[in-house]
Amino acid sequence: MVTTTAQLISEFKLPDVGEGLVDAEILKWYVQPGDTVTDGQVICEVETAKAAVELPIPYDGVVRELHVSEGTTVPVGAVIVSVDTGPGTDEAAEGRQPVLVGYGVAASSAKRRPRKSPEVTVPAPAVQSDMNGHTMADDRTRPLAKPPVRKLARDLGVDLATVAPSGPDGVITREDVYAAAASAPTVTEAPVSAPAPAAPVASYEGVRETRIPVKGVRKATAAAMVGSAFTAPHVTEFVTVDVTRTLRLVKELRQDKEFAGLRVNPLLLIAKALLVAIKRNPEINASWDEANQEIVLKHYVSLGIAAATPRGLIVPNIKDAHDKTLPQLAEALGELVSTAREGKTSPAAMQGGTVTITNVGVFGVDTGTPILNPGESAILAVGAIKLQPWVHKGKVKPRQVTTLALSFDHRIVDGELGSKVLADIAAVLEHPRRLLFWG
Numbered sequence: 001m002v003t004t005t006a007q008l009i010s011e012f013k014l015p016d017v018g019e020g021l022v023d024a025e026i027l028k029w030y031v032q033p034g035d036t037v038t039d040g041q042v043i044c045e046v047e048t049a050k051a052a053v054e055l056p057i058p059y060d061g062v063v064r065e066l067h068v069s070e071g072t073t074v075p076v077g078a079v080i081v082s083v084d085t086g087p088g089t090d091e092a093a094e095g096r097q098p099v100l101v102g103y104g105v106a107a108s109s110a111k112r113r114p115r116k117s118p119e120v121t122v123p124a125p126a127v128q129s130d131m132n133g134h135t136m137a138d139d140r141t142r143p144l145a146k147p148p149v150r151k152l153a154r155d156l157g158v159d160l161a162t163v164a165p166s167g168p169d170g171v172i173t174r175e176d177v178y179a180a181a182a183s184a185p186t187v188t189e190a191p192v193s194a195p196a197p198a199a200p201v202a203s204y205e206g207v208r209e210t211r212i213p214v215k216g217v218r219k220a221t222a223a224a225m226v227g228s229a230f231t232a233p234h235v236t237e238f239v240t241v242d243v244t245r246t247l248r249l250v251k252e253l254r255q256d257k258e259f260a261g262l263r264v265n266p267l268l269l270i271a272k273a274l275l276v277a278i279k280r281n282p283e284i285n286a287s288w289d290e291a292n293q294e295i296v297l298k299h300y301v302s303l304g305i306a307a308a309t310p311r312g313l314i315v316p317n318i319k320d321a322h323d324k325t326l327p328q329l330a331e332a333l334g335e336l337v338s339t340a341r342e343g344k345t346s347p348a349a350m351q352g353g354t355v356t357i358t359n360v361g362v363f364g365v366d367t368g369t370p371i372l373n374p375g376e377s378a379i380l381a382v383g384a385i386k387l388q389p390w391v392h393k394g395k396v397k398p399r400q401v402t403t404l405a406l407s408f409d410h411r412i413v414d415g416e417l418g419s420k421v422l423a424d425i426a427a428v429l430e431h432p433r434r435l436l437f438w439g
Contacts, residue, residue: 008086010059011079017046017053017347024048025073025215026080028150035063037083044080051314051345061085071154073215145172146342152310153177157210174310228372232288232409236369237418241426242390244400246270249432258327263334267305267359269432270382270425272329274357275301275322276435277424284421285354286377286412295412304356304373305333307340315373316345317353326435361385367403377412380425381405 014024024046031043042054043063061083068080143160145153149172153160163180165172214222246269253264278285278301285298303321307314316339318324318332339345356373361384370381383403390399406422428434 007084009064010061010083010085012043012057012081012083014046014074014076014078014080015055016076017048017055023073023075024053026068026070027052029066029070031063031066031081033063033065037061037063048347051347051350052343053346057081057083059083059085143172144170149174149177149310224374225371228374232372232377233411234369234372234407235410235413235415235418236405236407237415237422238367238403238405239422239426240401240403241429242392242399243385243402243429246429246432247385247400253326259330262327262330263337264330266385267357267382268326268330268333269435270380270429271303271305271321271333271357272326272435273425273428273432274355274380275303275329276428277421278355279322280424281417281421283417284378284408284413287354287375288377288409288411298354300354302352302354304353304376305336306356306358307337307345309340309343309345314340314345314350315353315356316340316349317356319352355379357382361402367405369405370407372407372409377409378418378421379407381407 017024025048026044027047028045029043030045031037037043037057038060039058040056043057045052045054047053063081064084065082066080067082068074068078074080143163144165144167145160150160152158152174153163153172158177158180160172160177163172163176166176167173243266246266250264250266250269253259282299283297285301287296287298289296300320301322302317302319304315304317307316316336318329318336321329321332324332336345336349339349353373353376355376356370356379358368358370358379359382360368360370361382364384367383368381370379372379381404383405385400385402387398388401389396390401391397392399404422404425406418406425408418408421
């Protein structure tokens with residue numbers, strides 16, 4: 001007797017993983033034709049105009065076809081993978097019906113790089129090549145690297161197969177990629193928002209130009225900044241501040257058991273100083289509604305922190321930052337930075353911001369004139385903290401000094417309000433103990 005098994009092909013379409021997104025780029029496939037998948041298993045990573053997101057499959061079955069190759073941008077609603085969900089495709093899934101669910105998956109059910117089920121016999125998949133030119137027939141032969149590092153390698157034109165890994169367990173790091181790019185004979189351009197100690201040195205020999213497609217996060221950021229610059233009338237004010245006492249307080253807090261295991265740095269106290277200034281001057285925390293010709297006052301603060309990543313500048317925000325204690329704010333900042341560095345910031349984390357901080361001082365820059373994040377009325381730029389001669393108690397002494405720049409929407413914020421906010425921030429940083437009674 002010959003037993004046949006009917007196929008039931010389900011097509012998984014690219015969902016809208018943000019709010020109103022129209023397309024996304026396939027960064028990485030975690031499955032290949034012939035692989036067995038289960039409901040909720042992560043099958044690929046995509047990059048939208050807001051962030052990199054992992055997509056789970058909403059049913060059980062066997063992958064039959066990948067319709068889109070890595071590095072391709074596809075519209076929302078396009079079929080990206082076909083899965084055979086017919087009965088008998090996987091003994092482990094026997095008796096379970098395909099469950100079509102919305103986007104989202106519990107953390108405990110997410111899996112990566114599943115091994116092929118020995119119970120399923122399928123034709124060997126054709127050998128495919130990724131953006132770096134090496135085959136993907138067997139993941140075990142591929143260099144180990146996180147998705148942001150693979151994206152960086154693609155941007156720099158570096159073949160990961162030729163990179164010597166320095167990370168634990170043979171994982172390739174960003175520094176390894178930069179080092180490989182620096183020794184390459186052709187000219188490449190590193191993303192300006194992701195500087196690294198081993199950044200490649202440009203050569204004027206050989207290739208005269210390198211063209212990098214503008215897409216994903218960088219394209220969305222460019223459009224948002226152009227729109228903001230030519231919509232909201234920007235005004236920027238500056239103040240130079242003695243932050244010697246702030247740095248001393250940072251050292252004290254690092255020894256405080258209440259902050260054990262938390263990230264404590266000057267940015268934490270600067271963020272708290274800004275929150276104090278907003279509390280004392282709530283009109284700064286607003287937005288302009290052009291359609292209704294209204295100023296919308298926000299009675300909450302979603303504090304955005306501009307972060308440079310290999311994919312470009314992103315601005316995730318801390319929800320309800322105004323309600324957080326200093327330790328809670330430190331914890332939230334630490335999680336925000338770690339998530340951004342790993343390239344795992346979700347679209348939701350970058351929506352609904354009310355005010356932003358951009359720390360250009362980490363690049364050794366004294367200050368700048370920051371452009372407003374769309375929908376916000378103020379952004380604070382923090383410059384480098386340097387030891388400088390300063391008049392302190394009537395004498396010139398070496399003190400730790402920085403320059404702050406506050407840009408604001410002049411339709412909402414006049415010079416008096418902007419000056420008050422900036423002066424309040426400076427006053428707190430000069431005498432951070434004021435946080436005890438101002439905050």
